[in-house]
Amino acid sequence: MDVLSDVVALLRTGRPRSARIAWRSPWGQRFPSVPGSAGFQVILQGSCWLIPPSGGEPVALGTGDVVFFPHGHGCALADSPSTPPAEPPCDPLEDAELFVSDSVGNHGPLTVTLCGGYRLDPRHSHPLLADLPEFVHLPARPGHHPELRTAVELLGSEIGAPRPGADTVVLALLDMLLLYILRAWFEELPAPVRSTGWARALTDPAVSAALHAMHRAPADPWTVRSLAAEAGLSRAAFSRRFTTLTGRPPLTYLTWWRLTLAADLLHTTDAPLSExxxxxxxxxxxxxxNAFKRHHGIAPGKYRRQSGAGIDGHTTSQGT
Structure with a gap:
């Protein structure tokens, strides 16, 4: 698996939620801050305004725009910046259904939005997510991110008119949408920002080669020398570049990744500790x-008992 796929596969926990809402002006709705989550808003039809989580200047949104909230911060949407948002806030994660469809508002112009949320496991939070801002706005532009636009259209269609198998399709599309949003954000970054941090690490040939090697085969007996060989650099040059871009020395990152995988295996499988x-x-x-307890502050057996092995009903295959 590649790094971005691994990040999403380990970060999300439980089932996401989504809703397709048809709004009639005048309307306004507040969405609460939900720690330990991420959310998105997509404008399927019409236009509206985003009132940012920090209370900054309102942002005009049009058909096809995508807004992603990677840190679970709240926001408000409205037909006009002057329309007060309705209370109480609407939290899509509170709904027991995977997806819902509804109509809200009055008799004015129509805006259709697609919102959704993902529960995140903070124990598996990848450092690349720290580079993401309060919210990510991806305006709709012809020819840009066609895969993201296709996923949005398919998701809106499935939720708007559910057919047999819709649950499976929607779950897959929600994960696809999250990946496409992250990919699009990295691609949209200005060149000066894209040349630093994780945005650069994922595209730097040397560092990304080492990252993919560690993620592909975490059990291999990696050393700085062998990782440098994967990167095609000397040990010193590789170590400097990897540490500069990811914020961690290569073997420190490898240990973090291994023990993050271990926590997931303990949570989602009943494999013996030796395995x-x-x-x-x-x-x-x-x-x-010993390593697990140093990193997570708890013995692996106790961690498993507290988290509940296999509660998500799946067995991960990373590291095999």
Whole structure:
């Protein structure tokens, strides 16, 4: 698996939620801040205004625009900046349904939005997400991010007129949408920003080669020398470049990634601790348990009991 796919696969927990809402002006709606979540708003038809989470200047949104809130911050949408948002706030994650469709408002011009939310596991938060701003606005522009636009259209269609198999399709599309949003954001960054941090790390040939090697085979006995060989650099040059772009030395990142995978395996499978240790590169269950406790502050067995093994009903295959 590539790095971005791994980030999404391990970060999201449980089932996402989504809603297709037809608004008739005048209307306004507040969406609350939900720590430990991420959300999005897509304008399927018409236009509206975004009142940013921090209370900054309102942002005009048009058909096809996508807004992503990676840190769970709240916001408001309205037909006009002067329309007060309705209370109480609307939290799509509170709804038990995977998706809903509704109509709200009066008799004025129509705006149709698609909103959604993802529960995130803070224990698996990847450092690249820290680079994301309060919200990401991806305006609709012809020829830009066609995959994202297609996913939006398909998702809106499935929710607006559900057919047999819609649950499976919507779940897949929501994950696709999250990946396409992150990909589009990295691609939209101005050149000076794209040349630093994780935006650069994911596209830098040397660093991305080492990252993909670690994510592809976390159990391999990686050293700085062998990772530098994957990157095609000397050990010193590779270590400097990797640390500068990711904020962590190569083996520090590798340890973090292995123990993040271990936490996911303990949470989603009933594999014995010895097997979990082997799958992430530890030859000794004792060494694994010590490393896990140092990193997570809790012994792996206790972590499993507290998190509930297999509660999400799936078994991860990373590291095999």
């Amino acid at each position: 979990v240790a082997a799958r992430i590169g530890y030859t000794s269950e004792f060494a694994f348990a």
